[in-house]
Amino acid sequence: MPLTLVTLVRLVAVVLLAGAAGAASAAESIQPPSMFSPVSTPAAEILELSWLVIGITGAIFVVVETLLLVGIVRYRRGRKDDGREPAQVYASGPIEMAWTIVPIIIVAVLFLVTTRSIATLQKDSAPPGWLDVTLVGHQWWWEFRYPEYGITTANELHVPTSGPGGGRPTFLTLHSADVIHSFWIPQLAGKTDVIPNRENHMWIEPRESGLFVGQCAEYCGTQHANMLIRVIAHPPEEFEAWVQSQQQDAVDDxxxxxxxxxxxxxxxxxxxxxxxxxxxxxxxxxxxxxxxxxxxxxxxxxxxxxxxxxxxxxxxxxxxxxxxxxxxxxxxxxxxxxxxxxxxx
Amino acid sequence: MTVIDSEAVAIGGVRQGWLDALHGWVTTVDHKRIGILYVGSALFFMVIGGVEISIIRLQLAQAEAHLISPQTFNRLFTMHGTTMIFLFGMPMLFGIANFVIPLMLGARDLAFPRLNAFGFWLFLFGGFLLYYSYLGAEGLYGAGSAPDIGWFAYAPLTSKTFSPGNSTDYWILAILVSGFGSMLTSVNLIATTLTMRCKGMTLMRMPMMVWIMLVVSVLVVLVIPPLTAAQVMLLLDRFLGAHFFDAQAGGSALLWQHLFWFFGHPEVYILMLPGFAYASEIIPVFSRKVLFGYPAMVAATVGIGVLSLGVWAHHMFAVGLSRDLNIFFTGSTLLVAVPTGIKIFNWLGTIYGGKIRFDTPMLFCLAFLAQFVVAGLTGVILAIAPLDWQLSDSYFVVAHFHYVIVGGLLFTIFGAIYYWFPKVTGRRLSETLGRWNFWLLVIGFQITFTTMHVQGLLGMPRRIYTYPADRGWEIWNQATSVGVVFQIAAVAIFAFNVWRSLRKGQIAGDDPWDAWTLEWSTTSPPPSYNFETIPEVQSRRPLWDLKHPDDPDGIHE
The missing domain is CATH 2.60.40.420 (Cupredoxins -  blue copper proteins)
Incomplete structure (x- = not known):
């Protein structure tokens, strides 16, 4: 039963959101930064969890709103009311016990599923072989450093894609040069705040090449709105080529x-x-x-x-x-x- | 403030010169007049906060718009948030509590009437201080610089380096001053509830509203001090070179967030629980049934109060807390759903088997129920840390908490005003205009805040003054902005309704709704001493007992 429900909710949501977003973006090459079209492992895992949560909360929504509507319609005062007060019901032990225990069970289920998800998604250090990128948030732009390649670039993050047989996920170490920012590309992963005097981490693993956009999600002053992020995911060979071009000294024409x-x-x-x-x-x-x-x-x-x-x-x-x-x-x-x-x- | 002037006439019962009237209002220590002052000032600030957000919505109705500068935009959303939380929400709930609670308890006033007046004036001048920043906060950086740090004022954006001038200091001092007002009024409400109940009114016979406001007051006394302390620390940082929050000098930006949200999350319940309080009074009266499961409601209220103190870091899931903390705060936050669910089901249980009258107060409370269910469920979604990593600081969060504060609190506040207006003024508000007010607000609210969820799901962050046209957000933002027009119309009709009903409204009588709590046993408006003789009660619904001597409540409780 829960599975079919989840599937149904998923269908409806995908149609609604994809339709909405697609209509507006058909003309441009930029995909709307929607968490519903993930292209990277963490974003996909979060979406999986979302379907379960949306399914459960959606079902509760339907049940409670129906109860409310039925109550309003069924128990409205009739036109030919006799003016007598209805029977006064003060409480009911079993019913109250039921609507206390059922929510506790639902909460327990959500809690356990979430615990597993947090354990999978949150990584404090890079597993061996991952691409290390240090990100520094500035008012109002992003700096990306690739320590192993000696490259520094800005605002456009280039990373390799992973194929079905594995690949090279990117492990980001986040620092801020001034105030708090937040790094968020919904199609790739959830956001992580970029905090001065503190080191945070997040990881992405794009499975498709292409351009994915996002922007700073923590208010950071005057130009918070124009602190956009572009992530370009390349197939591994293309990424190597990009690295080599970036390692060249500046052209002196x-x-x-x-x-x-x-x-x-x-x-x-x-x-x-x-x-x-x-x-x-x-x-x-x-x-x-x-x-x-x-x-x-x-x-x-x-x-x-x-x-x-x-x-x-x-x-x-x-x-x-x-x-x-x-x-x-x-x-x-x-x-x-x-x-x-x-x-x- | 014509509202207050004419109410002066109504309350005083004698026509006075305006100077006498003004003197009377400024020097009053009567809980009912202070309540009216609170509510009037809160509505005044609500209009200001509404104007601010209307300008913001005009700017956001179009992608890449240049109607206002980013600086202006950032000040507007800071002032909107600060105003609606501290200068509209809290004073409104204190105002209604001020007027109603002594009457419900069968008391002649609050325990400390002069302290009560002091609390009100601290709040009002705190509000003026905040708005004076538009004139006086320029420092060296140009006139008209209100605070632009957000109502949450995250460090280190508030440090001298990133926020020069004095606008941030105005924000700190204004909230600090009005915060003291809130604490004093809460102490007063606690003392009154614990010591001044009339004969026979045990704690478990108090009206539900009194219970809820008791819990709210305790929360205020517990959580405003950490905010005040944090603000003093910030002042020390800004003026004396302390480095509590100054990350450049080894301070901690997260320390501010912990202190702020230790206040900030319970603050949400401080705002929302009074909405529950009004609904718990109104729904039974208009369903013609006793509140279902009173003891469970009391337990749920206390439960929400206790839990609210242990969930603050769910505002900080994205700051890189440890796994353990993320799991803990997910769990504690999800637990809040249990007592909240109990409340919703108890209200449903009250409606079931009743004979519902659809007067305006009830309409607002039914809409509150329908909308608050959504707010609660999006709250569950946001409690799940991994989902919050996607949705935190997006418009989904904005939609969620406006469903709480507008769909929940504002609707019940309107319900409460329509419900108690006859008691306060002796006249009823027009039902016809009330219906217009209600339906326009429902339509406007739904258009604005339902669409807002979508922008968040499509990746639009909060607090941005403009957005690129190619993100697919524009159409949703336009819808959000269109809804504002309906909401403005609803508030305008409300203002007209109040203005007209004060003069021509139907005379209410003592008990226009056939209600059951003590405030309806005295005259409308009540005399300055409230009750000729202090009443004595035998149950939770003393007026039910009077009206139904054959079937009193007491034996069922």
Whole structure:
């Protein structure tokens, strides 16, 4: 009986939610970040548990609301009421015992199932062979470090997929540079808070390649809304290729020497790093391979010349309150800097 | 505040100059007038909080909207939450308790009338202090900077580094001041309940509402001090360089969360239990049946109170607690479902076999029942830690607790106002307008908060001032915003109903609902001394005994 119920609830929910989300997203390539379309082991396990919980709570909902409706209809005062008070019933031991014990049993079942699920999902250290990524939350962007590869990137997390025969899950170690953030990509896993002066962990294991989006889920100040996350899951070989491209030093194209000089002689270098140059800041995103990223401003606009110019000129234009200042460069200078940035493949 | 002025006339019974009236209201120590002041101020703040959220919903009705700046948005949701919890919810429940409880107990006032007045004025000036931040909190950072830290004020966003200026200090001090008011009033309610019951009213003969407000008051006295302590620690951090919460200097951001939610979760019950209290008075009267299972209801109330002190970290499932803690708090939170279920079934048991009258107070309570079941069940969903990892800080949570606080508490508050308005003013509110008020609120509530669950399930986090258009959230947000229009209409009709009924409402008489508790045995409005002679009771329903001398309650209890 519970199984069929769960199946039914699952069907209804999938139809409703998929229909709702699908309608809005048909035009774009981005999948809505719905917990109902998991592509990674932890998210799938949570969804399995969800069906059970939704099934049980759904059944209780139907029973109680039906009882209420029936009560309201059945026991409304009739038109030809004699004005006498109904029989006064003060209490009933057996009935009250029943509606105390049945909920206790339901609670016990939910508790035991949840305990097992927590034990499976929560991992405090990486099993051997997993990909280690250190994540640092900043106001209002994400930094990703791959210690074993010496790579640092921002806002777009690249990870390998796992196949049916196993693979390489990613183990994330979470730190914050300032306030509390929360890392959440619903299709991959539940959220984990990113807390200063504390080390948290979570893991993901995408089973499909593709782009999965999410965003910061803990209020972290002015631009909390524009702290988007993009996770790109690659098949293992493609991931290796990505790693190798990221390990290269920054491109040094003589044609954009003017913009490069301007960049290196401006306060840009205090916050940003470009390997192989004296730009060695860590307060802002690493720009060594800026152009390998599809977006800027933590996922808010496409990474192209026009947006780069507008961003460098005045970050507040896209992201009011962003901590990067407008450097007060003239238009030609901004364009030269942008042209230099465009070479950072 | 025309409401209060005209009520002054009604209550005082003599026409006075406005200066005399004002003087009377400002200096009053009468529990009934203080109750009215509380309720009036709470409604005033409810309107302000409502305006704030209406602007927010306008902004969110469209993806990538630029109606208001992120700074303005963050201040608005901070002020909305703080206002609705501390300046609407708590004062409203204290106001209704203030008016009704001494009457239910057959007492002439609360135990400490001057302390009562002091508590009220602390709350009111705490509220003014919070809103003065819009004018005075600029520090060096531009005028109009109300707090923007959220009503939960998580460290270290509240530290001087991330929150310069003084807006956060206004938040701390305002809540600290009004918190003292809440504690004093609670002490007063506890003392009154324990020492001033009329002859014959044993603890187990108290009306259910008195029991519930006793538990609520004990909770307030237990959990506001940790919040106050945390706020003092935060002030020390901000002004004297202490490092309790300053993570950069080795402090703990989680310490704030533990202290805050040790207050914050019981606070949910402090707000919701009074809703249970009103429902427990109204449902029996309009079902024409005694409250089913009174002893179990008392036990369930005390049970919820005790359990509420051990569940706070379910607000913190995502912070990376140990496995053991996550399991413990899942279990303790799930347990709350048991006494809550008992209450719901007891109300159903009261309805069954009754002869239900659908007056406006009952309509609100029936909707409360239907909606609160949903709130309880989404609460069970969120109690399961792994599900909470997906749903915490998403709109699903926002939907859940608005089902509690609006679908549960606000509906019962309206029920309570329609129920006791005749006692307070001597006139009834219009039933026709009451029905309009009710149905518009139901429709608006359902449109707004049912759709909100979906946004959360589709991955939309809370507290974002804008969202990308490609996430599939826009249509749901539009629906959520449309519902607000109906809710505004409902509140407007309510205000009109109060204004009109104060002048032209049908004269109520002492006992318009044919009810059973002591407040209906005195005149409407009651004289300043409440009862000519202190009543004596033999059962839980003294007026039932009077009306049915052949079949008194006492022998069945």
């Amino acid at each position: 003589p044609e954009v020497r003017a913009g490069r000089n301007r960049f290196l002689s401006t306060a840009c270098v205090n916050c940003h790093r470009v390997t192989g140059t004296r730009a060695d800041g860590s307060f802002g995103p690493d720009l060594t391979h800026l152009m390998s990223r599809a977006t800027i401003g933590a996922g808010i606009v496409a990474n192209n010349r026009e947006n780069l110019i507008a961003w460098v000129k005045d970050p507040d234009h896209f992201k009011p309150g962003a901590l990067m200042p407008a450097m007060g460069l003239g238009d030609p200078e901004v364009e030269r800097v942008a042209d230099y940035l465009l070479t950072l493949q």
